[in-house]
Amino acid sequence: MVKLCRQCRLALLIFLLMLPMSLVWAAPEIMPVENIKVGMQGIGKTVVSGTKLEEFGVEVLGIMKNKGPSGDLILVRTSGDVIDRTGGIAQGMSGSPVYIDGKLVGAVAYGWSLTDHKVGMVTPIGDMLKLWDMPDNYNDTMQFMKEVPDFEPMTTPLMVSGFSEHALTMLQDKLKPFNLVPQEVGEAPSDVVFSPLEPGSAVGLELVRGDVSVGALGTVTYVEDNKVLAFGHPFLKKGNIGYFMTNAYVFSTVNGLENSFKVGTMGEAVGVINQDRGAGIAGYLSRYPTIIPIRIIVKDNDTGQTQDAAVQVVKDEQLSSILSATTMFNVIDKAMDRVGPGTAKVSFEISGQNMPGGIITRENMFYSPASIGELAVGEFLEAMTMLTGNPYNPVNLMDVKVHVSVSEERRTATIVEAQTKTPSVKPGENVEIGVKIKPFRGEPIQRIVSFTVPKDQPEGPLTLEVRGGGMVPLIQLLAKNQGMDEGLLLLGNPKPKNQEFADVVKEFMERDRNNEIVVEVLDMGMENLFGNAALGKDKNNSKKQEKDIVENTVSLKTDIKAINAKDKKKQGKVKNSITTDYIIDGDTQVVVNVVKDPVKK
Template identity: 40%
Template sequence: MRITLKIIAILLLCITLSNIAIAKTEIMSLSEVRPGMKGTGKTVLRGNKIEEFDVEVVSVLTDQPGQDLILVKTSGEVIDRTGGIASGMSGSPVYIGGRLIGAVGYGWQLADHKIGMVTPIESMLDIFELDKKREIKDVIDLKEPIKIGDREYKRIYFAEDSQEVDDREAMVATPVSTPLMVSGIKGRAKDRLAESLEGYELVPINGGGVSSLEEDTNLEPGSAVAVQLVRGDINVSAIGTVTYRDGDKILAFGHPFLSKGSVNYLLSSAYIHQMVTSIKMPFKLGSPGKLKGIITQDRTAGIAGKVNEFPNVVPLEVNVFDHDLNKKEVYNLQIVQSEDLIEGLASSAVLQVIDSTIDRTGEGTAKVSIEILGNKLPNNIISLENLYYSPNDIAATSLSDFLQSLSLILHNPFTKVNLANIKFNIDIEKRAKVALIEEIKLDKEQVAPGEEVEAEITLRPYREDLITKKVKIEIPQDIEDGKLEVHVFSGQEANLNRFTPQEEEKSSKANNIKSLDELIEVYQQQNKNNQLVIELRPSYTPPSNIENSEDKAKDEEIKEEKLELAEEVVDTSYVLEGTLMEEIEIITKEEIK
């Protein structure tokens, strides 16, 4: 009986604690908020300990063009330590009498950092339903001036960054930025990342990796939170604060992150290492912690997500082997499923892995193989291989096919592709495996239709002995008498010749591409940089003294019809350069006798 009563008591206690955990936060509506009211805010300054700071309502900005806001002044020991409202405090919940009024969302750079604006919780709750879509206007003309110190303000300007405004009666407000912390990426790879995010006004700064110091934090109002774009051996995360939680639903930031509407970001807890003071705006230096769930909405009033539900991501595996150092590195990471972000995030990550492995910038040869899996791709996969050489930056050069293939897939005009997995493998050596196409010799000067001609092609590798390649080409049976051109291209030159604006126009008409499958097929038909391409083409001599426009048009049509008659492709171990041409005469067999 005692055991039974004890079990019942434990169960009742668990139910009680559960009810406490999921109890909704009491809300104070904006109509109840008055100037002079005092309350508290919550945030994390170090580790994952939630601390409180003092808040006083200065003014309530209602019925303005755009979103309603609450102007506040912060104070207390916490604010003295931070130097004011800091980057990373966005989303910090503010309470009056224990009731939530909203989240710290906006502050002033290069000004009094203790003054800020709170996004009303009612506007943030709308994100869950998305039935009210409000936008922040560039300028709010205040119905009644606001007096702070000895200054009186009649307007508020909203800017993405610090901005000079020649108007003494105006305040310039900026979102309390969410620091974009990166780890495992630096130098030019970080610069590339910053360039890809330039339109979002985000500047990556180096923080820590996934924190091993963090305990298993239960996200609650005031907790530090990370929105991750990349997770794994490389991390790219925006740090902010949780505003509100209702069961597994959360709100944070109090302003947009990337303003992308419905999204698919990784939601993690965060660990704050240090507060960094700054004249421009103080900021938190932090790291993402344990993966907690998904961010599903990125709207004007903040971000919304769910704990214990997880987003679709794109796994990226990068394998680099440096033959000179006999060094191999393998990186594994997850990237958010976003057509606009994957290219910049993935290319920056791959460049970083290559740079870290070879530990230099300069010449070299690289063999690259790429596998991209996606749900709408032919056979659900694209596989590419190529050889690259660069005299000054082999790491960046070797990304060419990777960037082209991602762009082709993600921005194709036919259908949306959800990527499932990406593998990038690269072998690098400093040796210059490059060769010039130096000479072509044909074994015959005259040839009959249906016969073969053998071309001996001489290659001159860099600082190595000459190499010869012999290729037999069959002359078409139905070819007319006359001159025939034998063209020898490097794979790169053959691709350039095919995809000039004029050739692209002819190719698109001929292929009449109507699907993603056809588009991928055409793309994969490109020659590799280490291939010799031998083409037969009819010789064409334009008529002299063409003056009539109609005759010129007919002449252009004739040239368009002079397509290659045959093509042979030969693989080599070198990145090839150059192009050559020889002529051969086509005559009947009787004439040869």
């Protein structure tokens, strides 16, 4: 009989060891907020260093009716050795569970700054449990948190590792609208052993992981089976989300005059956080969010240094593009190991589902006299924002590849002049235009651009504009100089009001590049709008210029229907371009005579 009992106990022990730790822990009883009285005392649990759980004292001071974003809040005073060491309730303690008579009351969530840091607010556990019943449809709608009078949420520190000083500054600037303040921290010790999450454990909400990490640090409030509650207040209050849940390591807790705060870093990914609401955050263990995998390779041509990074970025309509672009800048900054001028060649490829064509590719060159790294990320940020925040349909980004080569050399060239080899040409024929460009501190060189005259081009002079791909077209520049409304320029060629997603993507991919020489027809109707004065042919009579502009503007508006009808047949502006090894600036014009039969010499 004794032997049989021993076998039963052994079998039970083996069974318990095989269960997840969250199933072995006995779920505590819940104390409803209506049963809590002033003067009751209890304990709280948190981690202030490493991964060790520690306890602190809690005394109830009162119940604040309907003062929280989800209902009542419990006013408490904390005490004990832990609180003395931390200087009070610290940032990062958000979510620390509070127990009275062994029953779970709620999570530390709010406190005062510049006053008694030992007094704070607790979010009742009853409000937090409701998060598990919320729908999980991944709704990215931004919401704003209801303020708690005279109190502020225990700010959730945003811990960043792997970022350079300049990249961290950019990230801080980009995240200001979200009231997030990133702080650079190190990585967890390589020999640290993380235990399963339990009430009081440090927990991470991670937005970027891989060769860099960006995430928020807080405390676990409650674990039931594979479900987790934490923070006791919102992160961004975005509702249904999909962020990484990680364990976390706390380096130390720093005392501060305004607020104390924990300094820590993200650990291993252990699940997904799928709810971010007024009462806290919630998620599941052993489930993981869908992510955007990004590979970035940067080469500094001057030093031969190559920096390679692979990261996973969470899918979020407001944050994904910012996090991706700042990570790209971080890799560039580390590869260059300097700040200042330079030239960069950038190419990227973005693949995804539910997007036109399934893939976006773009190549371009950039030069900056101040900070080439910042300028180099511009179009990539624009592309990611265009896709993740598009007004047409959700896009599922599957893969992103970025390649950058950078050097300190200034690779720019200015258009000096342009000439046609043939003064007269038939409609539909090609005309070769010799374009002389002068590289910075270099000798002038010649490039040939072939341009095809439209088949329906009427006889007479045809003015062609020759410009760098990154230059503002002449007509727009003239309008700006004359103080004219930009909308007037669209009268003859208005943008579609109901543009399709495919058209937006196509325009982005086919946009002129900075290292191109572009030849296009200068709209004579718009040229006449400005008159000879605008083109610099009558500089001494400003009053006459203004009068001509006004008269021609009225004329253009009157004839708008005819212009629109004509433009619909054109199907876009006629132009051609060639690619060079320089960023091209400057512009000029050439005139060819369109005839039915070329004049023979």
